[in-house]
Amino acid sequence: MPLFEYRCESCGSQFEELRAHNATDPVKCPHCGSKDVRKLVSCFAHSAGGSLRASAGGGNGCAGCGGGTCSTCGH
Ligand SMILES: [Zn+2]
Numbered sequence: 001m002p003l004f005e006y007r008c009e010s011c012g013s014q015f016e017e018l019r020a021h022n023a024t025d026p027v028k029c030p031h032c033g034s035k036d037v038r039k040l041v042s043c044f045a046h047s048a049g050g051s052l053r054a055s056a057g058g059g060n061g062c063a064g065c066g067g068g069t070c071s072t073c074g075h
Contacts, residue, residue, distance in 0.1 A: 010034035
């Protein structure tokens with residue numbers, strides 16, 4: 001099951017959640033319970049261009065991408 005990164009639009013916190021590809025239940029923020037969350041794509045976008053990765057860096061969970069050991073995207 002892939003691990004996805006999400007950002008809560010209500011409280012701004014980021015969190016990771018294991019989600020099946022065919023999961024249909026809404027993702028909820030573990031901090032405030034809001035369902036207004038957005039899936040982060042920065043981890044995948046960096047393969048298309050480095051600028052996105054740089055702006056999304058800083059310990060957001062994809063720092064391991066450079067070492068090939070990212071548990072989020074497997075890169
Ligand atoms: Zn929240």
